Amino acid sequence: MPTLSFPDGFLWGTATSSHQIEGGNVNNDWWDFEHAPGTICKESSGDGCDSWHRWPEDLDLLASLGFGSYRFSLEWSRIEPAEGEWSLAALDHYRRILAGCLERGLVPNVTFNHFTLPRWLAGRGGWEAPEAPERFARFCERATGHLGDLIGRACTINEPNIVALMGYLVTVFPPGVSDAGRRRAVNESLCRAHRLAAAAIRSGPGEFPVGLALSMTDYQAVDGGEERRDRIRRSAEDVFLEATAGDDFLGIQTYTRMEIGPEGMRLPAPGARITQMGYENWPDALEACIRRAWDVTGGMPLVVTESGIGTADDTERVTFVGQALAGVRRCIDDGIDISGFTYWSLLDNFEWTAGYVPRFGLVEVDRETFERTPKPSAHWLGQVARSNRVELPD
Numbered sequence: 136m137p138t139l140s141f142p143d144g145f146l147w148g149t150a151t152s153s154h155q156i157e158g159g160n161v162n163n164d165w166w167d168f169e170h171a172p173g174t175i176c177k178e179s180s181g182d183g184c185d186s187w188h189r190w191p192e193d194l195d196l197l198a199s200l201g202f203g204s205y206r207f208s209l210e211w212s213r214i215e216p217a218e219g220e221w222s223l224a225a226l227d228h229y230r231r232i233l234a235g236c237l238e239r240g241l242v243p244n245v246t247f248n249h250f251t252l253p254r255w256l257a258g259r260g261g262w263e264a265p266e267a268p269e270r271f272a273r274f275c276e277r278a279t280g281h282l283g284d285l286i287g288r289a290c291t292i293n294e295p296n297i298v299a300l301m302g303y304l305v306t307v308f309p310p311g312v313s314d315a316g317r318r319r320a321v322n323e324s325l326c327r328a329h330r331l332a333a334a335a336i337r338s339g340p341g342e343f344p345v346g347l348a349l350s351m352t353d354y355q356a357v358d359g360g361e362e363r364r365d366r367i368r369r370s371a372e373d374v375f376l377e378a379t380a381g382d383d384f385l386g387i388q389t390y391t392r393m394e395i396g397p398e399g400m401r402l403p404a405p406g407a408r409i410t411q412m413g414y415e416n417w418p419d420a421l422e423a424c425i426r427r428a429w430d431v432t433g434g435m436p437l438v439v440t441e442s443g444i445g446t447a448d449d450t451e452r453v454t455f456v457g458q459a460l461a462g463v464r465r466c467i468d469d470g471i472d473i474s475g476f477t478y479w480s481l482l483d484n485f486e487w488t489a490g491y492v493p494r495f496g497l498v499e500v501d502r503e504t505f506e507r508t509p510k511p512s513a514h515w516l517g518q519v520a521r522s523n524r525v526e527l528p529d
Contacts, residue, residue: 139464140524146242146475147520148204149197149497150441151186152249152293153213155484156193158183163212164257164309165250165487175307177490184482185505190232193481196498196507198239200517205241206440206477207232208249208293211274218255218270226281233285242287244440244477246348247275247332249293250308250487261310262298262324263317272331279339286343290386290440291332294350295325296375307488322370326378333382344383348440349375351428353392353420357401364395376431385432386440388479389424392417411445411493412486418444418455422462429471436472439463443479445486445493452497452512460525478516482507 154160158181169176186193197205213225236243248271252261256270264270275291292298302308303318333345351372356364379385391414394401403409408416421442428437444455456478466473483496491502497513500506519525 136526136528138524138526139461141464142467142474143523144474145523146204146438147516147523148202148206148242148244148475148477149481150206150244150477150479151193151481151484152208152246153210154180154183154249154251155480155486156184156186156482157210158185158187160210160212160251162216162254163210163251164254164261167254167257168309168311175311176488177492180485182505184484184500186482187228189505189507191235192507194232194235194239194241196509196513197241197481200497200509200513201521202517203240203242203520204244204287204475204477205236205481206244206246206290208246209278210251211248211271212251212253214278215253215274216255218253221277223281226278229278230282230285233282236287237285243285244288244290245282245286246290246293247271247278247336248291250298252309257309261302262321262328267324268328268331271328272335275332276335276339279336279341283336283339283341283343286341288343288384288438289336289345290348291329291336291345292325293348294388295329295347296322296371297350299325300371319370322374326374329375329378344436346382346384346386346438347375347379348386348388349379349428350388351424352389353417353423355392355394356396357394358396360395360397363397363399367395367400373431376428379432379435382435384436384438384474385428386438387421387425387428387473388439388441389421390442390444391415392420392423411447412489416444416446416451416455418458419462421459422466425463425466425471425473429466434472436474438474439476441477441479443495445495447494449510449512452510453515454528456512456516457525457527460519461527 169179299321403415480495486493499508
């Protein structure tokens with residue numbers, strides 16, 4: 136089998152987010168969205184994976200499997216449960232996780248906001264509130280002051296483009312409205328929040344790279360859909376790529392492609408392989424998005440901060456990741472600066488409106504006992520991380 140080696144120092148990791156694994160995050164807008172009358176959410180996040188208590192077990196798993204990095208997020212609603220009221224206990228909790236990563240040889244990659252907002256800010260309009268970017272920057276400054284000396288890498292906001300698209304156009308994220316004008320305003324608010332947050336994080340203790348984690352899709356124009364594709368990419372990606380000027384890196388998060396005709400987005404063709412999330416199994420999307428990000432940003436250093444597949448077939452997971460990594464290697468061969476690959480996700484966890492049905496995890500979690508069971512893909516990707524190379528089928 137052909138073997139692809141990666142550069143020395145290439146960092147391999149997995150990712151999670153607070154609301155998807157911690158459990159008991161009852162003070163944010165997503166908890167309210169899950170429990171609203173007539174909600175489209177299949178189920179409540181509930182106890183998550185009980186990782187608020189079981190985080191040492193999760194870190195032990197990561198280290199034993201062979202990974203070198205762990206990406207996780209801070210839960211703003213725990214750290215600032217009411218405006219201007221700071222929980223030292225919550226900050227100390229995350230400090231213990233950071234220290235636990237370092238003790239196990241894991242580089243801690245901290246995301247300061249992964250989709251959720253505290254109730255007190257959501258009640259004032261969330262990202263539409265005029266003061267929201269400044270409030271987020273204040274949170275980042277306070278959290279960095281407590282944690283910064285232990286952070287290895289920082290992402291300000293996870294997929295701000297998805298927050299705006301899904302919450303203000305597609306209606307499947309809070310606040311669940313469809314209004315193109317409000318979406319544009321939220322795009323602007325999130326871009327401003329990122330810039331303010333990056334400056335606030337850099338002002339604190341610690342020396343580590345700071346960037347944005349952006350969702351990117353391999354938008355492919357078909358049958359004359361170039362103009363429509365470009366309009367879609369403009370609001371979905373380009374405004375955020377422009378907001379990263381001056382950052383230390385850009386986090387690439389890619390899962391699939393989308394074909395665009397003159398009439399707009401098209402459904403996958405009959406017979407296409409479909410994931411549990413309902414979109415196409417298309418591992419080549421990662422390479423295409425890396426190349427586009429590199430071109431649009433003028434050569435900003437890149438990191439894959441999320442890539443994975445929701446599937447009950449673990450063999451399919453290995454095939455998908457192997458093909459995606461072959462694309463990453465081709466990018467490196469062409470001189471693109473990409474320094475790491477982070478699989479989404481470590482655990483089978485809460486996948487927002489889809490609940491616990493999609494299985495992205497390398498590790499299965501029993502919904503009754505929370506027992507963790509690594510899948511074959513976990514051992515496979517851990518071995519890739521240990522050896523810094525991947526063997527591909529002919």
